[in-house]
Amino acid sequence: MKKRLAIFASGNGSNAEKLMHYFAENPYAEVVLVVSNKSDAGVLKHAENHTVETCVFENADFVSGEEVLANLQQRDIDYIVLAGFLRKIPDTLIAAYARRIINIHPALLPKFGGKGMYGMHVHTAVKEAGETKTGITIHLVDEEFDNGEHLAQYTCPVNAEDTPATIATKVQSLEHQYFGPTIEKYITC
Template sequence: MIRLAILASGSGSNAEKIMEHFQHSSKAQVALVASNKADAFVLERAKKFGVSTFTFTRKEMEAGELLSKLQEEKIDWVILAGFLLKIPDQLIRSFPERMVNIHPALLPNYGGKGMYGSFVHEAVKAAGDTETGITIHLVNEHYDEGKIVFQASTAVHPEDTADDIAQKVHALEHRYFPEVIDSLL
């Protein structure tokens, strides 16, 4: 059985969809949900599925405590689902081609440091783009530059607000992220 860990910093709606997808899987299980925020709602979502949780600070992650926990839990794949900290290089090297992230835009557009969540949707709106979407990619040492494994797009209409764009992107994330993870395993 492949053991997955999900790293998330916030509400965890994508994490919940992933836990739902794998809860009865014979291939993989979500064994751990870890967050850099002790009050992140994703931790409550994990409890609903009986998934172990772990919290850590940026300093603890940089000191190797997160890596130690992942090794202790015998994690095979790391899934970033709304995780907002840059992953230390040592952690990335410990999961070569086995760490995957989702980004709320069609990379290489609107990627990089500071480009997450509403900042991305506001940038798409401000640019007048007619489409946006999601990118699922493997993680490397550079923000949002890992090998792209999947993209899906949705139309952006002139009357769409940044919130409307966010809703469309969330629908794509929830639909595709669990399936793409499954196909990568």
């Protein structure tokens, strides 16, 4: 039986859209739900285009997580995938989905992780630190921001002429290429 995935996303959802496409005909898993904390998030349109059910919760619902958890359990969700989700995952969900919440971070953790380190904030920090490489970290989620066990890291060079925007483009290319296969490998082990 296919594993049922719920993607949590707050923004445009390019990674979520790539995952919906990747798992559309996958024999091991399918994306059955997209959860967002923003009713105007672009990811909701991607879900509609892929005929994937959506749920929008208020930020306050992610404090205890009880209502979110109940909705996931009603839909028999096996794994949660965070794809640009900008809320801390409540301990209730972490306990219920131990080792079954997967996140992607746009840097090579443990560098450039933690609260407030997302999107262009990360790429700007990488550039300002003079790093010669960056990349992505796909990891399990625990109670601390960007702290869980690493499933995979992929790298790309940072050249002297790179800007935070060009770094973001390189990193996004890695995300789109490796996120789906890494999730598939983890859930089929």
